[in-house]
Amino acid sequence: MATRSRTGHGSNTRAVAGDSRRRAGAVSTPIIHSSTFSFDSLESMLVERDRGAAGAFYQRLGHPTLRACEERLAGLEGTEEALLFPSGMAAITGVLLANLHAKDHVVALRQCYGGTLDALHWGKERLGWSCALVDAREPESWKDGFRSGTRIFHIETPTNPTLCVVDIEHAAALAHRHGALLTVDNTFASPVGQKCMPLGADLVMYSATKSIGGHGDLLAGVALGSRELLAGVYNVRSVFGAVPDPQMAWLIERSLKTLPIRVERGNSNALELARRLAKHPRVAQVFYPGLEGHPGHEIARRQMMLGFGPVLAFDVRGGMAAAERVVNGLELVRHAPSLGGVESLASLPAHTSHRHMSPEELAQAGISQGLVRLSVGIEDVEDLWEDLEGALGAA
Ligand SMILES: Cc1ncc(COP(=O)(O)O)c(C=O)c1O
Incomplete structure (x- = not known):
């Protein structure tokens, strides 16, 4: 649109x-x-x-x-x-x-x-x-x-x-x-x-x-x-x-000049990965406003365009150690702390953006130790999924 x-x-x-x-x-x-x-x-x-x-x-x-x-x-x-x-x-x-x-x-x-x-x-x-x-x-x-x-x-x-x-x-x-x-x-x-x-x-x-x-x-x-x-x-x-x-x-x-097509593609990849992650047995919860069960879904539908954004987060069963194994196991998705680029990036908020918070503060903010943040790029979604599935399977 x-x-x-x-x-x-x-x-x-x-x-x-x-x-x-x-x-x-x-x-x-x-x-x-x-x-x-x-x-x-x-x-x-x-x-x-x-x-x-x-x-x-x-x-x-x-x-x-x-x-x-x-x-x-x-x-x-x-x-x-x-x-x-x-x-x-x-x-x-x-x-x-x-x-x-x-x-x-x-x-x-x-x-x-x-x-x-x-x-x-x-x-x-x-x-x-x-x-x-x-x-x-x-x-x-x-x-x-x-x-x-x-x-x-x-x-x-x-x-x-x-x-x-x-x-x-x-x-x-x-x-x-x-x-x-x-x-x-x-x-x-x-x-x-x-x-x-x-x-x-x-x-x-x-x-x-x-x-x-x-x-x-x-x-x-x-x-x-x-x-x-x-x-x-x-x-x-x-x-x-x-x-x-x-x-x-x-x-x-x-x-x-390429912003709308990059955003549209990253957003549609993110929605597809969020839906698949939500069904994965190693994933306890997925945070993505494009998912119907997300508390902000209706507001996001009203006020967002071209999809629901390129960033999602998911909580890996097994806590921080398991989340670290997932991020270390990714081969195509790079381990880096930024977002919104053509390349997919994963990071662990407990070690990056929210590293100064105590475990209690993290819990109060709803950020689990096993949370992985994923900024989804414009690669082929099947390649991204294969990478994620492989890393989750080995974690
Ligand atoms: C939501 C948001 N606002 C502002 C900033 C700061 O931007 P910059 O790193 O370009 O100074 C960031 C950086 O990650 C961000 O994620």
């Missing part, structure tokens, strides 16, 4: 063509390696300078190769603006720093990416922010996290690694009722897998290291939203100098 933009183009077309009306010249964006730009008059210099992120004035403030990628991203997401960053964390901290003053308060999901929780903790110690963590699995309790001075409700959906699904519309209504912004880290679903803005999000962020880049070869991030809200984020980016260079911007723009 392709979502249609205001221009009438579907997401596949927008990914390939952008919203460009250009008919002549290079079909690929030229990479302009220039740290600064010269002018034949003061007037023309002032015009470019004042165009900010859209201008060709000085590379840290924005440059044409970066802008081409940002315009394609904004077109795909359906937002006025997009700003690229050199990592997902740079985009997320850019949004936090732009919107929080000393003593401001944030509500965030306990299940958010660990780096985001670390950033909030850092802001608490260094900048006087305060933060309430609420459980993604208990939406009726989220309101208890809010108080006067809450400026942001920050969510992710599906969450890592147990794939809880959060109702974005419900989260937006709650945030707005309390005068807060809803910020969504949409990394797991990708820009073509879930449209957060029509559901009420104010700002959307991605680790572009994942599906957007998609080939395990770059680190980047993006923040998207209205021109007004991104003005503050642009200031933070310019002040801290967190700007991807022309080569990186070009690589991300090139990757965007």
